[in-house]
Amino acid sequence: MSALHEALAQYVAVRRALGTRLAESAVALGQFVTFLEREGAAHITTALALRWAMTPPGVQRATWARRLSMVRRFAMWLSAVDPHTEVPPPRALTAGHRRRRPHIFSDAEIGRLMVEAARRRSRTGLRPLTYATLIGLLASTGLRPGEALALDRADVDLEQGLLTIRQSKFGKSRIVPVEPSTHEALRDYERGQRVTGGTARRMFAVLSCAIGLRSPTGSRRWGRGPRLQDFRHTFATTRLVEWYRAGLDVERELPTLSTYLGHVEVGLTYWYIEAVPELLALATERVVTPHRPGGV
Numbered sequence: 001m002s003a004l005h006e007a008l009a010q011y012v013a014v015r016r017a018l019g020t021r022l023a024e025s026a027v028a029l030g031q032f033v034t035f036l037e038r039e040g041a042a043h044i045t046t047a048l049a050l051r052w053a054m055t056p057p058g059v060q061r062a063t064w065a066r067r068l069s070m071v072r073r074f075a076m077w078l079s080a081v082d083p084h085t086e087v088p089p090p091r092a093l094t095a096g097h098r099r100r101r102p103h104i105f106s107d108a109e110i111g112r113l114m115v116e117a118a119r120r121r122s123r124t125g126l127r128p129l130t131y132a133t134l135i136g137l138l139a140s141t142g143l144r145p146g147e148a149l150a151l152d153r154a155d156v157d158l159e160q161g162l163l164t165i166r167q168s169k170f171g172k173s174r175i176v177p178v179e180p181s182t183h184e185a186l187r188d189y190e191r192g193q194r195v196t197g198g199t200a201r202r203m204f205a206v207l208s209c210a211i212g213l214r215s216p217t218g219s220r221r222w223g224r225g226p227r228l229q230d231f232r233h234t235f236a237t238t239r240l241v242e243w244y245r246a247g248l249d250v251e252r253e254l255p256t257l258s259t260y261l262g263h264v265e266v267g268l269t270y271w272y273i274e275a276v277p278e279l280l281a282l283a284t285e286r287v288v289t290p291h292r293p294g295g296v
Contacts, residue, residue, distance in 0.1 A: 002033075002037060003042070004033045004036060004037065004042070005030075005033055007078055007081075007082075008029055008030065008033050008074065010284075011029075011074055011077050011078070012025075012026045012029075014077070014280075014283060014284045017251075017283075018270055018273055018283055019251075019266070019270050020270065024070075025070045025073075025074075028067060028070050029070055029071070029074055031052075032049075032052050032070075032071055032074075035048070035052045036048060036052075042084075043082060043084040043085055043086070044071065044074075044075045044078065044085045044086055044087075045086045046086045046087075046088045046089070046092070049068060049071045049072070049075070049086075049088045050068065050088065050092060050093070052067070052071070053065075053067040053068035053071065053093060054093070061093065064093050065093040068088055068092060068093045071088060072087060072088045072090070075087045075088065076277065076280075077280060077284070080277065080280075080281050080284075101275055102229075102230050102233035102234070102237070102272075102275060102276070103213075103225070103226035103227070103230040103233070103234075104230070104233060104234050104237050104238075104276060105139070105226065105230065105231065105234045109211070109213065110135065110139050110231075110234075112211045113135050113204075113207050113208070113211060113213075114132045114135050114136060116207045116210045116211055117131035117132040117134075117135055117203075117207055118132045120203075129188070129189055130189075130195060131200075131203055131204075131207065133185055133186070133188075133189045134148060134149075134195075134200060135204075135207075135231070136182065136185055137182060137185070137186070138228060138231035138232065138235075139231045139234065139235065140178065140179055140181070140182045140235075141163070141176055141178055141182065141235065142231070142232045142235030142236055142260070142261055143163075143165070143176065143232065144168065144169065144229070144232060144262070145197065145200065145201075145228040145229060145231075145232075146168070146197060147165050147168050147262075149194065149195065149196070149197055149200060150166075150168075151163065151165075156186055158183065158186065158187050161177060161178050161179075161180065161182075161183040162175055162176065162177055162178070163175070163176040163177075163178060164176075165262065168262055169262065172262055172264065174259070174260075174262050176260065200228065201227070201228060202222075204227075204228050205222035205225075206222065208222070208225055208226055209222050209223070213225050213226050214226070232261070233272065233275075236257060236261060236269065236272045237272050237276050237278075237279060239257055240254075240257070240272060240273065240279055241278060241279060241282065244279070244282040244283070244286060245282070250283070250286070254266055254269055254270070257269055
C-alpha cells in the first residue's frame with residue numbers, strides 16, 4: 001500500500017471514529033489517491049485536486065465543488081503531518097452556501113472586547129454595561145446570540161444560577177447552568193434593557209474594529225471578521241480541547257455538550273471537531289494512539 005493510501009486509510013478511520021459514516025467520501029478519495037499515483041504525484045497539489053474534481057463532464061458545478069470539498073478536508077488533515085500537502089482554497093469551486101469556518105477567540109481577545117465595550121459612552125451609562133455583559137455571557141455559556149438577547153428577567157434564576165432558554169432553535173427549551181462569575185455579572189445587570197439582534201451585531205462589529213479583529217474593506221464600513229455566533233463556537237471548542245487534553249472519552253462526553261448547546265442531534269456537535277484543525281489533530285492522535293488505563 002502506498003503512503004497516500006495509508007494516509008487515506010488512517011483519515012477514514014479517524015473520521016468514522018468520530019461518528020461520520022463517510023461512505024461516499026471514502027470511495028471518492030480512494031479514486032483521487034489512485035489518480036494522484038497515476039500522475040506520479042507523491043503529495044496533494046491544488047492543481048491536481050482541481051483537475052480531478054472537474055473530471056466528470058456534463059455535471060452541475062455543485063458536483064465538482066462537492067468532490068473538491070472532500071479532497072480539501074483530507075488535505076487539511078494530511079497537511080498537519082505532511083508540510084508538502086497543498087490545501088485547495090475554500091472558494092476555488094463555489095456552489096451555494098457553505099458553513100463558514102469559525103473564529104475561535106483567545107482569552108485575550110475576549111478580554112479586549114469586554115474592555116472596549118466598557119469604554120462605550122451613553123446618556124444612561126447602560127451601553128457599556130450592556131455589551132460587556134452580553135460578550136461575557138456568550139463567551140461563558142455558549143448560548144446562541146438570539147437566545148441571549150431573548151432572555152427575560154423571569155428566565156434568569158439568580159439564586160440557583162440557572163438560565164431558562166425558551167423555545168429556541170427547533171422549538172427546544174432547556175436549562176443552562178452558569179458559572180459564579182457569570183451569575184454575579186447578571187445580577188449587576190438586572191436594570192439593563194433588551195437590545196435587538198441588528199443593534200448587537202453592529203456594535204460588535206464596531207468593537208471588533210476598535211481592537212483590530214476587523215478592518216474596513218471596500219464599501220463595508222466594518223469589513224468582515226468574527227461574529228457573535230463565534231463565541232458559541234469558541235465555547236464548544238474550548239470544552240472539547242480540554243476533554244481531549246485531560247484524556248477523557250470524548251465520545252462518551254459529547255452527548256452532554258450537545259444537550260447543553262441545544263443541538264437536536266449529537267452529529268451537529270461533531271462539526272466542531274472537523275471545523276477546527278487543533279481538535280481534528282487531537283482526535284487523530286486519540287484514534288492512532290488509543291488511551292491506556294492509567295495514562296493520558
